[in-house]
Amino acid sequence: MITQTLDAFQVIADPSRRQMLMMLSKDSMTINALAENFDMSRPAVSKHIKIMYNAGFISIKDIGRERYCTLKENGFDEIQGFINYFDKFWTGKLKKLETLLNNKAKEK
Amino acid sequence: MENEIKKTWFFEQSPNEVWEYLTKPELIEQWLMKNNFQPILGQKFQFTFAAKEGSKYVGVVNCEVLEIKPFSKLSYTWDGSTSDGRIFNSEVTWTLVSKDNGTELQLSHDGFTVLEDILNHSGGWDSCWKRFEEHINATKK
Numbered sequence: 300m301i302t303q304t305l306d307a308f309q310v311i312a313d314p315s316r317r318q319m320l321m322m323l324s325k326d327s328m329t330i331n332a333l334a335e336n337f338d339m340s341r342p343a344v345s346k347h348i349k350i351m352y353n354a355g356f357i358s359i360k361d362i363g364r365e366r367y368c369t370l371k372e373n374g375f376d377e378i379q380g381f382i383n384y385f386d387k388f389w390t391g392k393l394k395k396l397e398t399l400l401n402n403k404a405k406e407k
Numbered sequence: 408m409e410n411e412i413k414k415t416w417f418f419e420q421s422p423n424e425v426w427e428y429l430t431k432p433e434l435i436e437q438w439l440m441k442n443n444f445q446p447i448l449g450q451k452f453q454f455t456f457a458a459k460e461g462s463k464y465v466g467v468v469n470c471e472v473l474e475i476k477p478f479s480k481l482s483y484t485w486d487g488s489t490s491d492g493r494i495f496n497s498e499v500t501w502t503l504v505s506k507d508n509g510t511e512l513q514l515s516h517d518g519f520t521v522l523e524d525i526l527n528h529s530g531g532w533d534s535c536w537k538r539f540e541e542h543i544n545a546t547k548k
Contacts, residue, residue, distance in 0.1 A: 381519075382411075382412065382519075385412050385516055386412050389412060389414055389514055389516065390414065392438055392439050393414060393416045393512075393514070395437075395438040395439075396416075396418075396428055396438040396439075397416065397418060399428070399437055399438050400418055400419075400420050400424065400425070400428065401419070404419065404420065
């Protein structure tokens with residue numbers, strides 16, 4: 300099955316996937332157990348799982364006949380990275396402003 | 408996981424002096440970005456910056472003045488795009504507090520739409536987020 304790789308924002312843009320991640324945030328679950336909660340075909344659920352897996356939101360482990368999904372942090376890193384970017388951005392800008400104001404004070 | 412940015416910075420200058428650097432285009436440009444800011448409520452303005460070579464990053468931040476209280480508070484929208492071309496909306500608020508012969512400048516940058524979508528999802532994503540955070544913290548330990 301070919302599944303396109305989506306970025307973190309695209310992954311969480313889908314309500315069903317958000318709900319799956321929400322359920323997985325409580326505990327690891329088998330794909331079958333997850334699928335029971337959704338009014339969609341098993342292949343459709345598998346496709347969502349694959350997308351989340353590809354984007355690093357979950358890991359999949361085979362135990363016996365079952366496939367267990369567990370939440371992974373990698374997928375969320377991209378979103379955190381977005382916030383971190385601005386955090387650094389403003390720190391840099393504020394330092395610059397501080398230097399400017401201090402230099403101006405010295406000139407007086 | 409943080410969904411907002413808060414910074415507090417102390418300046419030895421008066422709120423009036425710091426305010427000038429937040430509201431005069433030629434002064435803002437010296438530390439932030441080129442802009443056509445005007446201190447008028449509802450005024451639309453833009454910050455512009457050179458996009459890095461080979462990057463699709465659009466060098467424009469679209470803003471609109473939301474609140475303006477001379478020498479004490481300034482707030483504007485901050486609508487930009489990420490390096491991969493994703494549009495986002497957010498808000499920047501500056502608060503100036505006179506303190507210890509200087510100014511405490513508080514910056515708050517929040518209301519990120521890309522994150523709101525995640526955080527405010529009606530299906531209780533918010534509480535999920537907290538659990539996720541705990542999960543992450545537990546994993547990292």
